[in-house]
Amino acid sequence: MILRLALAELRNRPGRALFLLGGYALGVAVMVVLLAVGEAMLEQARDKELVGGGDVVVVPSGVSAEMLKSGGTSSLFLGIDHARFIQRQLLETPRGREDHGVLAASPLLDNKQVELFARGRVWKAVATGEIPSRARAAGARRDLQRGRWEDSPADRAWAAPSPEQLFREIDHFHLPTGEAARDSTWAEWHYFNVVLDERRWVYVTLAVGGRVRVPGMWGGQILMTVREADGTHRSLTRNLTDREITFDTASADLRFGPRAGVRQAGGVYHVTADAGGARVDLRVTPAPRRYFPSTDLGGAALVSGYVAPALFARAEGTVCLPRCEAVRGAQAYHDHNWGVWRNVSWEWGSASAEEMSLLYGVVRGDSTAAEGLFAYLVDARGVRGVHRPGPIRFTESQSVRSGDARVRVPRRFEFEDADSGLHVAVDVTAVHVTDRERPRRRYFVQMRGTATVREHGRVVARLPGFFETYVD
DSSP states (O other): OHHHHHHHHHHHOHHHHHHHHHHHHHHHHHHHHHHHHHHHHHHHHHOGGGGTSSSOOOOOTTOOHHHHHTTOGGGGGOOOTTHHHIIIIIISSHHHHHHHOOOOOOOEEEEEEEEEEETTEEEEEEEEEEOHHHHHHTTOOOOOSSSOOOOOHHHHHHHSOOHHHHHHHHSOOOOOOGGGGGOTTEEEEEEEEEEEETTEEEEEEEEEEESTTSTTSEEEEEEEEEEOTTSOEEEEEEEEEGGGEEEOTTSSOEEETTTEEEEEETTEEEEEEEETTEEEEEEEEEOTTOOEEEEEEOOSSOOEEEEEEEEEEEEEEEEESSSEEEEEEEEEEEEEEEEEOTTEEEEEEEEEOSSOEEEEEEEEETTSOOOOOEEEEEETTEEEEEEOOOOOEEEEEEEEEETTEEEEEEEEEEEEETTTTEEEEEEEEEEEEEEOOOSSSOEEEEEEEEEEEEETTEEEEEEEEEEEEEEO
16 A cells, blocks of 8 residues: 555656655665764774774873874874873883883874975875884884885984983073063073082072073073081172073083083083182983973963973082082982073972982962962882872971061971872971062072972872972
């Protein structure tokens, strides 16, 4: 009966019947295509080679591996921030291998727009790049029809640089750009501190600043602060003109005339400085893996860059303060800062021992939103943790003299990240206060003390270190 009715309708109104038939056919076809695409995506999700091999895929926050594999236009511009650091300090580390079973990490550049130049013409193309040895280890070896596919020197430097290559990559000078190039508060400096014994240490800063690249409008300064055994501090300075300064935007090298400067070679920093009758000549050797990568916060009002190549190091050489003495295996620290420092303050601390290093900090400017504190733990096995604690709590204070004023400064302070179980308490043993003579955050407080680090209530380290804050 149904067939007879359908044939009758077809004879009666052939146009309308064919239109309805086409509509149903189109709907069925769309469903078949969608099911086929879904099946293909499922198969791709099971195919390791399509995402660089491996069992785990690391992608930018908020992005799925499926979106990358589908080749959407937005995937051309995605990347993982600090990918080299993640590879070297998180994935391919003793901790990553032993605790998490990481055999290899294979970085992948996929769907990147490139330009090819050949026979006078420019060709636009989409390219993929991998490190051959890491791709093979992750199970994504390419089926070559011709030629060789091996690591180049650049590949090896990316994945496993020598100490010299690493420090040249992360520790180098910068030229200010935009508004910062016209700001006289631009400054960039190497900072070293060396612990001579339990009661004596020396801070050494070699800084350049001003309107760099404008002759006569910038220069340099050597600042040495010596802490004596009786608790007194001596601050010694020497100023230099721009004609006496040479710095390198591809390395840490800095020359302050013929007598002072910093040079990094073979993963060792050679530091020479003199000011006010004092002189240092030191070789500072950073411990493996004990570094913090280069970070740069940019904006219209605040530019702040920081890298710590040596959270824990050993120093050898000579210091004359003014009496000369040999330095053998003294604990040392090195960082490098750059930026615009008008009305800027910070919370900062670095504490280290043989087993572990702690770094925390935040930079604040009058015209910028308050940033949250960060804390970083690292040891010889790689990164132990990166945390976002709450604000610092100054639980005990003490009164010290700065010039004619009495200033309340911390005796003990704490911070914690309740989500990750981190708790840090710092007991201050020595304080040095500098009056910056400004309306807010007037006093700059440098402290020596011991940080007690707890994870989930258990003490994992007690680390001697240096700490800084500002108070009114």
